Amino acid sequence: MSDTESPGIDASIPPGGTGCLECEAGGGWWLHQRRCAQCSHIGCCDKSPSQHATAHARKTGHPVIRSFEPGEDWF
Numbered sequence: 206m207s208d209t210e211s212p213g214i215d216a217s218i219p220p221g222g223t224g225c226l227e228c229e230a231g232g233g234w235w236l237h238q239r240r241c242a243q244c245s246h247i248g249c250c251d252k253s254p255s256q257h258a259t260a261h262a263r264k265t266g267h268p269v270i271r272s273f274e275p276g277e278d279w280f
């Protein structure tokens with residue numbers, strides 16, 4: 206086991222898997238991802254250009270979104 210590899214992180218994840226779907230669809234990019242605790246929607250964080258997580262929360266009324274970055278605490 207290499208300590209450069211973290212459980213749950215696979216650098217070879219194919220496109221369309223675990224990223225912000227809206228960013229991927231539009232060819233955009235994101236800094237961090239957040240997952241809606243109610244419907245598991247993956248959206249990008251407020252530091253990302255499109256802020257899809259916030260947009261999702263506003264659009265759906267889902268207030269509970271937590272970090273989707275492995276090992277990253279909520280902040």
Ligand SMILES: [Zn+2]
Pocket residue numbers: 225226227228229234235248249253255256257258
């Ligand atoms: Zn996005």
Ligand SMILES: [Zn+2]
Pocket residue numbers: 241242243244245246261265267
């Ligand atoms: Zn949701």
